[in-house]
Amino acid sequence: MKKNSVTIKDVAKKAGVSPSTVSRVISQNPRISKATADKVIRCMKELGYYPNAIARSLASKKTGTVGIIMPTSSEDIFLNPFFPEVLRGIVKGASQSGYDLLLSTNFEKDEELNVVQNFIRSSKVDGIILTFSKVNDHCIDFLCSEDFPFSLIGTPDLYKERVNHVDNDNFMAAFQVTIDLINSGRQKIAFLAGNKNLTVTQMRLAGYKEGLRNKGLPFDENLLFFGDFDEETGYQYGKIIAKLKERPDALIVTDDVIAFPLAKSFQSLGIKIPDDIAIVSFNNSILASLATPPLTSIEINPFKLGEEAMNLVAQAIEQGVRGKRCVVPYEIIKRKSSL
Amino acid sequence: MKKNSVTIKDVAKKAGVSPSTVSRVISQNPRISKATADKVIRCMKELGYYPNAIARSLASKKTGTVGIIMPTSSEDIFLNPFFPEVLRGIVKGASQSGYDLLLSTNFEKDEELNVVQNFIRSSKVDGIILTFSKVNDHCIDFLCSEDFPFSLIGTPDLYKERVNHVDNDNFMAAFQVTIDLINSGRQKIAFLAGNKNLTVTQMRLAGYKEGLRNKGLPFDENLLFFGDFDEETGYQYGKIIAKLKERPDALIVTDDVIAFPLAKSFQSLGIKIPDDIAIVSFNNSILASLATPPLTSIEINPFKLGEEAMNLVAQAIEQGVRGKRCVVPYEIIKRKSSL
DNA sequence: CTGAAAGCGCTTACAG
DNA sequence: CTGAAAGCGCTTACAG
Numbered sequence: 175m176k177k178n179s180v181t182i183k184d185v186a187k188k189a190g191v192s193p194s195t196v197s198r199v200i201s202q203n204p205r206i207s208k209a210t211a212d213k214v215i216r217c218m219k220e221l222g223y224y225p226n227a228i229a230r231s232l233a234s235k236k237t238g239t240v241g242i243i244m245p246t247s248s249e250d251i252f253l254n255p256f257f258p259e260v261l262r263g264i265v266k267g268a269s270q271s272g273y274d275l276l277l278s279t280n281f282e283k284d285e286e287l288n289v290v291q292n293f294i295r296s297s298k299v300d301g302i303i304l305t306f307s308k309v310n311d312h313c314i315d316f317l318c319s320e321d322f323p324f325s326l327i328g329t330p331d332l333y334k335e336r337v338n339h340v341d342n343d344n345f346m347a348a349f350q351v352t353i354d355l356i357n358s359g360r361q362k363i364a365f366l367a368g369n370k371n372l373t374v375t376q377m378r379l380a381g382y383k384e385g386l387r388n389k390g391l392p393f394d395e396n397l398l399f400f401g402d403f404d405e406e407t408g409y410q411y412g413k414i415i416a417k418l419k420e421r422p423d424a425l426i427v428t429d430d431v432i433a434f435p436l437a438k439s440f441q442s443l444g445i446k447i448p449d450d451i452a453i454v455s456f457n458n459s460i461l462a463s464l465a466t467p468p469l470t471s472i473e474i475n476p477f478k479l480g481e482e483a484m485n486l487v488a489q490a491i492e493q494g495v496r497g498k499r500c501v502v503p504y505e506i507i508k509r510k511s512s513l
Numbered sequence: 514m515k516k517n518s519v520t521i522k523d524v525a526k527k528a529g530v531s532p533s534t535v536s537r538v539i540s541q542n543p544r545i546s547k548a549t550a551d552k553v554i555r556c557m558k559e560l561g562y563y564p565n566a567i568a569r570s571l572a573s574k575k576t577g578t579v580g581i582i583m584p585t586s587s588e589d590i591f592l593n594p595f596f597p598e599v600l601r602g603i604v605k606g607a608s609q610s611g612y613d614l615l616l617s618t619n620f621e622k623d624e625e626l627n628v629v630q631n632f633i634r635s636s637k638v639d640g641i642i643l644t645f646s647k648v649n650d651h652c653i654d655f656l657c658s659e660d661f662p663f664s665l666i667g668t669p670d671l672y673k674e675r676v677n678h679v680d681n682d683n684f685m686a687a688f689q690v691t692i693d694l695i696n697s698g699r700q701k702i703a704f705l706a707g708n709k710n711l712t713v714t715q716m717r718l719a720g721y722k723e724g725l726r727n728k729g730l731p732f733d734e735n736l737l738f739f740g741d742f743d744e745e746t747g748y749q750y751g752k753i754i755a756k757l758k759e760r761p762d763a764l765i766v767t768d769d770v771i772a773f774p775l776a777k778s779f780q781s782l783g784i785k786i787p788d789d790i791a792i793v794s795f796n797n798s799i800l801a802s803l804a805t806p807p808l809t810s811i812e813i814n815p816f817k818l819g820e821e822a823m824n825l826v827a828q829a830i831e832q833g834v835r836g837k838r839c840v841v842p843y844e845i846i847k848r849k850s851s852l
Numbered sequence: 853c854t855g856a857a858a859g860c861g862c863t864t865a866c867a868g
Numbered sequence: 869c870t871g872a873a874a875g876c877g878c879t880t881a882c883a884g
Contacts, residue, residue, distance in 0.1 A: 224634035229877035269620035281608040295563035568861035
């Protein structure tokens with residue numbers, strides 16, 4: 175706050191016009207004459223003038239900023255490359271549409287709603303991106319009730335017709351993978367799902383069940399497992415599944431971070447992949463390609479999810495778009511673990 | 514921008530005081546009587562009043578926001594867990610000190626300076642965190658010349674006495690690891706460093722050289738390699754080093770992301786780890802523990818680096834602190850790859 | 853195409 | 869301990 179004391183008034187004086195005119199030049203109002211605009215622009219340069227974003231925001235009631243709500247960062251959720259990739263995508267979208275990005279600073283659990291309310295009530299943002307999708311999410315309730323522009327990564331369990339969201343077709347992905355495994359001769363397909371409260375878990379589970387049904391296989395609750403997205407989950411279920419009396423001959427895992435240590439655990443117990451058990455995983459992170467054997471994994475394009483989420487908020491802010499769904503294609507990357 | 518039309522004036526009217534008084538209650542000015550404060554607070558609640566952050570910023574010339582400069586996110590740099598972890602640490606620090614976080618949206622290469630200048634000139638932030646440390650960084654030049662509050666993760670190559678920064682003792686870490694390898698009987702220690710333009714590369718290289726010197730081993734330029742922080746680098750150097758006529762019997766690698774595929778590559782070529790060649794790596798990411806054999810790796814505590822960086826900017830902003838250096842301890846996590 | 857004026861919602865010396 | 873007034877640096881109807 176020193177140099178920056180060059181204001182619109184200084185420019186106006188130097189250019190011999192009114193502050194209004196300078197303002198119009200800044201906002202590229204087309205009704206200003208070329209000659210005047212040029213003169214003003216020259217004066218701005220000479221004075222080293224830069225518009226004060228805060229003042230603009232206050233007067234125009236637009237911040238040009240989008241708030242990003244991340245999961246509680248006290249958890250190790252960032253260890254999974256999903257969120258970093260989403261963030262990269264958001265950054266790309268923002269750099270194209272010219273928005274600034276305000277990061278949620280919720281460190282404690284379940285603080286998301288507070289952050290959302292704070293962002294909105296203190297007028298810090300024009301829109302919000304929710305980077306993950308919980309069942310029964312109070313943030314969604316709140317944002318909908320305020321009709322505040324936002325977009326969601328994932329699929330909402332409620333208000334579908336009002337929530338802008340971007341997602342993979344997780345139902346289809348799980349369905350297809352299940353079918354593929356059965357077609358290649360597998361009979362007992364287990365499913366290691368993630369956190370029950372995430373809508374993605376529900377969608378994939380539904381696709382898995384439908385795949386079994388479609389192929390005339392029974393759904394066996396004993397072959398369904400839930401767990402956190404971490405190494406430990408993988409090791410633990412590795413042991414558990416290995417000891418099963420009627421061991422499955424295929425396993426769909428909801429994340430590479432789980433599948434990698436799980437595969438490792440299997441192998442240390444003498445279980446061969448894919449001969450004894452095939453493994454298919456989600457997210458296609460670096461872990462999938464580095465595993466031994468490399469893991470078949472579903473690329474869900476988190477970068478694209480982030481980019482589209484940013485585009486969606488922008489549309490929500492600028493054009494009042496609501497309830498738009500955007501589907502990002504997934505891709506099954508076949509590797510040795512399921513061949 | 515609808516409900517939010519409750520302003521400080523409405524509260525003042527309802528409470529029968531002046532706007533100035535309400536303002537002082539908001540900022541918890543101690544010179545307000547308890548009775549008045551209570552009354553005002555009650556009115557704020559009844560009206561659902563929340564202070565407008567933008568207006569506060571304009572009037573007070575403080576934004577309460579810190580800008581975070583990340584590497585160009587068009588690169589895959591986020592794949593490395595280092596930056597996500599740093600970010601988590603920054604978020605923790607910010608949630609404690611009450612700052613908001615504005616994320617850089619530089620997507621194209623070498624745009625960092627533009628982002629920094631934009632943040633400052635348009636008065637969007639009170640301070641800045643540079644999350645990485647390049648040699649000859651123009652951002653540092655600019656920030657120093659403006660005497661703008663900022664902190665750096667890493668060690669600056671210039672202006673040390675003016676730059677707040679937080680870093681591991683990378684010289685010592687590389688030195689110690691080199692010595693350890695030599696003490697355990699290794700004779701030819703190779704070093705696979707990262708990007709030459711990063712100061713961390715320089716520090717580790719210096720430590721490595723000093724380790725050799727200290728033990729009376731010659732520095733051999735043919736055992737020094739540079740590369741990007743990615744999988745490909747690992748595979749390529751795996752092949753190259755395997756083919757070397759006089760192959761090293763130990764290798765220090767500047768990142769697990771490189772070391773993991775490199776180790777894999779060695780093994781596919783029949784080179785045994787650690788028997789034929791010991792490997793020590795940096796960053797202790799999930800890859801280090803998941804590798805076969807697990808990799809000895811140096812935990813550099815990126816979370817802590819981020820947290821301290823946030824504390825440092827806060828001190829720079831609030832107390833004018835400059836040139837403070839903060840060292841975050843590293844820890845050598847010994848695993849099978851170097852035993 | 854341009855200007856004068858009011859206003860965005862706060863803060864902060866100054867005065868009492 | 870509290871208030872009146874000026875001001876932060878812009879934008880935007882309104883008027884011409």
